Amino acid sequence: MKFGLLVSEGPYTHQASDSAYQFVVAALAKGHTIQRVFFYHDGVNNATRLTEPPQDDRHVVNRWSALAAEHKVDLVVCVAAALRRGIKEEVLAPGFRISGLGQLVDSGIKADRLVTFGD
Amino acid sequence: MSEQQAAPAGGPKVKKFMFVNRKAPYGTIYALESLEVVLITATFDQDVSLVFIDDGVYELVKGQQTKGIGIKNFSPSYRALDGYDVEKLYVDQASLAQRGLTEKDLLVPVEVLDAEQMGQLMAQQDVILSF
Amino acid sequence: MLHIVNKSPFQTSTLDTCLRMAQPGNALLLIEDGIYAATMGSATEERIRACCATLKVYALQPDMDARGVTAKLIDGVTLVDYGGFVDLTVEHPTSHSWL
Numbered sequence: 001m002k003f004g005l006l007v008s009e010g011p012y013t014h015q016a017s018d019s020a021y022q023f024v025v026a027a028l029a030k031g032h033t034i035q036r037v038f039f040y041h042d043g044v045n046n047a048t049r050l051t052e053p054p055q056d057d058r059h060v061v062n063r064w065s066a067l068a069a070e071h072k073v074d075l076v077v078c079v080a081a082a083l084r085r086g087i088k089e090e091v092l093a094p095g096f097r098i099s100g101l102g103q104l105v106d107s108g109i110k111a112d113r114l115v116t117f118g119d
Numbered sequence: 120m121s122e123q124q125a126a127p128a129g130g131p132k133v134k135k136f137m138f139v140n141r142k143a144p145y146g147t148i149y150a151l152e153s154l155e156v157v158l159i160t161a162t163f164d165q166d167v168s169l170v171f172i173d174d175g176v177y178e179l180v181k182g183q184q185t186k187g188i189g190i191k192n193f194s195p196s197y198r199a200l201d202g203y204d205v206e207k208l209y210v211d212q213a214s215l216a217q218r219g220l221t222e223k224d225l226l227v228p229v230e231v232l233d234a235e236q237m238g239q240l241m242a243q244q245d246v247i248l249s250f
Numbered sequence: 251m252l253h254i255v256n257k258s259p260f261q262t263s264t265l266d267t268c269l270r271m272a273q274p275g276n277a278l279l280l281i282e283d284g285i286y287a288a289t290m291g292s293a294t295e296e297r298i299r300a301c302c303a304t305l306k307v308y309a310l311q312p313d314m315d316a317r318g319v320t321a322k323l324i325d326g327v328t329l330v331d332y333g334g335f336v337d338l339t340v341e342h343p344t345s346h347s348w349l
Contacts, residue, residue: 001340006248008349015282019256022312026332032340041152041250081152101159108246109132109163113339115254116249116347139346141267149349173267213270238271241346242251249349 002035003027004107008118010045011060012053017046020117021063028071035111036074037064038104039096041118044082047075049093061093068095076103134245135166140175142250144194145185150178151193153250158196161203168207168244169200170237171229176214179225197227211237252342256282256349259294264348269297274304279330279338281310288314289322302326310335 005024009016024034039046051061067073075096077087082098089098108114138157144150160167171179178197185192200206208229215221215231222231232240241247253272259265265287272278278301280288287294288309298307311329314320323329330338339345 003339008250015256019282022332023335027336030333030336032336040156041148080155101156102163104156105136105160105163105165108136108160108248109134109165113343113345114246114248115339115345116349118249118347118349119256139348141264141349172271173263211267234270238273241271242273242276242344244344247344247346249347 001032001112002110003032004035004104004111004114005037006104006107006114006116006118007037007039007043007046008041008116010042011051013042014119016117016119017043017060017064018058020115021060021067023115023117024067024073034071034073036076036103036107038107039075039077040081040101040104042085043118044077044085044087047077047082047087047093047096048091050091065093065095078104133164133166135168135243136160137168137170137241137244137247139247139249140169140171140178141173143174143177144183145188145190149250150175153248154193154196156248156250157200157205158203161200161205167205168209168240169205170209170211170232170240171214172211172237173214174218176210176218176220176225179208179210179227179229180220181224181226194226200227209237209240251276252338252345253278254345254347255280255284255287256347258283259287259292265294268348269301272301272305277306277308277338277342279308279310279335280327281313281335283313283317285309285313285317286319288324288327289319290324291322295324298324299326308334308338 007020142149183194210229257264307327
């Protein structure tokens with residue numbers, strides 16, 4: 001199956017990004033494909049390369065970037081939500097791209113399943 | 120825009136999208152940002168329903184005056200929805216009653232559903248987005 | 251329909267509202283803080299037992315393990331891992347994450 005995901009909260013403050021990540025890893029392990037992961041609301045904060053979490057805990061942003069690199073997962077950040085929160089091209093972590101809300105709707109239309117992770 | 124979204128074989132796909140609103144306006148941004156998704160989805164010619172449940176019913180209350188809190192009043196956008204062919208707005212009866220509200224308190228025409236009807240409406244959807 | 255609830259039933263009314271609207275034959279998956287609803291001895295135990303008659307109820311084991319409450323799982327609720335979560339979304343064409 002082709003999965004689309006919506007992540008609506010930022011890293012660390014809510015478990016949403018972690019749950020979404022674990023879901024993606026499990027889906028890929030089962031041979032499914034991820035059509036897109038779309039980040040909205042505070043979820044856009046998953047895309048900044050400026051985070052410096054403590055060394056003994058997971059690096060949420062880098063984990064997403066690694067998924068993009070290893071499995072070509074399309075990580076899309078909503079431009080309007082991003083601009084509101086100061087997430088711009090110059091701070092984007094590898095593997096993320098900024099685009100419009102149309103990409104979320106596109107996922108709803110084209111993916112077989114759309115799963116939301118938020119608060 | 121619809122042409123770009125056409126499926127490769129046999130015309131554009133129309134799915135039933137439901138947007139679930141359960142949060143009050145202004146205390147958090149979800150009500151505003153969910154409306155932005157609704158408007159975009161409408162331009163994709165999808166079958167859009169909006170439901171307001173729990174504190175989401177507060178989003179539709181008339182007479183929002185936001186000058187004092189210094190936040191933009193986005194409630195007029197609900198009245199603009201029918202201009203985008205988004206006319207299916209449903210409100211949970213129990214949520215209204217619990218909050219001492221009736222349809223007369225709301226700024227747009229809605230259909231009031233009980234829990235059973237709302238559950239059945241949800242069961243008909245292809246995609247449900249919650250904010 | 252797969253209903254996904256991630257909030258503690260003691261924090262918000264989300265589970266209540268979900269259960270008001272879930273249809274017989276639907277599935278309910280408790281994740282993140284939502285798993286507390288599936289613990290014995292809690293105020294939701296009766297409610298969850300009752301809805302097991304009409305809904306298939308699941309709890310995400312990694313979230314229960316993380317919170318140290320797996321041993322308190324209400325019988326009738328099925329534990330799944332993330333792979334099982336994925337399978338549930340495959341089985342049910344539409345999912346509703348109650349946020």
